[in-house]
Amino acid sequence: MKKYDVIIIGAGAAGIMAGITAAERGRSVLIIDHADAPLRKVKIAGGGRCNFTNLNAGRDTYVSENSRFHLSALSQFGPWDFIGMVTEFHIPYYEKKLGQQFCETSSQPLIDMLLSKCETAGVTFMMNTSVKQVSHAKDEFTLQTSEGVFTTSSLIIATGGLSIPAMKASDFGYQIAEQFKLPIIPVRPALVPFTTKGGFADLAGVALPARVSIKKRVFDDDLLFTHRGLSGPAILQISSYWQDGQAVILNLFPDQDIFNILKEVQHKTPKKSVEHILSNHLPKRLAKFIATRCHCAGDLANTSDKVLRKVSDHVHRWEIIPTGTEGYKVAEVTVGGIDTNVINSKTMEVKDVPGLFFVGEVLDVTGWLGGYNLQWAWSSGYVAGLNA
Numbered sequence: 001m002k003k004y005d006v007i008i009i010g011a012g013a014a015g016i017m018a019g020i021t022a023a024e025r026g027r028s029v030l031i032i033d034h035a036d037a038p039l040r041k042v043k044i045a046g047g048g049r050c051n052f053t054n055l056n057a058g059r060d061t062y063v064s065e066n067s068r069f070h071l072s073a074l075s076q077f078g079p080w081d082f083i084g085m086v087t088e089f090h091i092p093y094y095e096k097k098l099g100q101q102f103c104e105t106s107s108q109p110l111i112d113m114l115l116s117k118c119e120t121a122g123v124t125f126m127m128n129t130s131v132k133q134v135s136h137a138k139d140e141f142t143l144q145t146s147e148g149v150f151t152t153s154s155l156i157i158a159t160g161g162l163s164i165p166a167m168k169a170s171d172f173g174y175q176i177a178e179q180f181k182l183p184i185i186p187v188r189p190a191l192v193p194f195t196t197k198g199g200f201a202d203l204a205g206v207a208l209p210a211r212v213s214i215k216k217r218v219f220d221d222d223l224l225f226t227h228r229g230l231s232g233p234a235i236l237q238i239s240s241y242w243q244d245g246q247a248v249i250l251n252l253f254p255d256q257d258i259f260n261i262l263k264e265v266q267h268k269t270p271k272k273s274v275e276h277i278l279s280n281h282l283p284k285r286l287a288k289f290i291a292t293r294c295h296c297a298g299d300l301a302n303t304s305d306k307v308l309r310k311v312s313d314h315v316h317r318w319e320i321i322p323t324g325t326e327g328y329k330v331a332e333v334t335v336g337g338i339d340t341n342v343i344n345s346k347t348m349e350v351k352d353v354p355g356l357f358f359v360g361e362v363l364d365v366t367g368w369l370g371g372y373n374l375q376w377a378w379s380s381g382y383v384a385g386l387n388a
Contacts, residue, residue, distance in 0.1 A: 193326045
């Protein structure tokens with residue numbers, strides 16, 4: 001039996017940041033993971049270039065039952081704090097759009113930076129190691145693992161959510177929460193494509209800027225039609241807010257009124273077709289799809305206002321009810337998780353279980369697409385490491 005000041009289960013972004021922070025305080029730290037290598041999700045993030053943070057991380061860019069919980073951690077360790085680490089290690093990076101920060105070449109220099117900091121601080125790793133049992137008595141946690149028995153006074157759970165099972169995702173964190181009788185907000189896949197009845201075979205591969213909304217939640221970004229349904233950044237964003245049976249509204253031409261455009265052309269050049277005019281503003285396949293769906297076979301001169309209104313509705317207010325999502329297999333994150341009302345937002349410690357901490361995706365905090373979730377991992381991990 002070996003004792004460490006801090007044991008962290010999970011060698012992802014949040015766990016590594018917690019380990020670095022705790023070890024730099026002089027704490028002895030052990031990180032355990034059942035995968036064969038640390039930071040596997042970081043390696044593939046951002047298409048391999050790792051969208052490591054977003055300058056706009058704040059209150060409204062996270063989904064949670066407790067809309068203010070994440071603010072304390074972000075204030076203690078925010079985007080510029082992590083950028084400072086990246087700059088210190090001379091890692092080239094750039095801003096892509098909307099505050100998104102990417103590594104210039106690949107995620108590997110970022111991974112090397114984090115592992116170097118772990119080595120310098122004295123963090124011990126045990127990979128390919130499963131945790132069979134966690135017990136708690138007299139302010140001490142005992143872990144029965146495939147590599148022996150370990151004890152600690154500070155246990156940090158950083159095992160992530162259920163997204164991307166190929167990356168060794170598991171429900172271990174939720175099991176520990178249930179063991180300690182902590183409430184869990186129901187989980188579901190998020191930042192994930194939608195499936196629709198029949199898909200969009202005729203439009204598969206068509207992409208365009210669009211406005212996508214569910215009730216009052218609106219995102220302006222790229223939309224992609226697929227054989228199975230809908231994808232693209234706008235869809236991934238709105239998926240975090242979608243509930244089964246809800247309608248998703250597509251506005252395919254948000255900055256102008258297509259009805260007014262069609263009426264103006266009808267007045268000036270009535271021999272032109274609806275499809276022709278639509279193709280001036282939308283991808284040709286999409287223009288043909290809408291014209292066919294609205295039965296606009298003739299020219300504008302012979303097209304009634306009622307039909308033009310129908311075309312306008314398809315362009316600006318196309319209502320689609322997804323049949324579901326493509327699931328955890330391709331979801332980037334998990335919505336829901338451990339109820340943050342039982343967690344101290346300033347420390348990430350469970351209020352009624354001193355020494356037990358939860359960080360990262362396992363908590364009911366889910367960021368938007370674009371670096372927000374990695375920033376939450378850095379922030380929550382840092383705060384836990386500072387207090388464990």
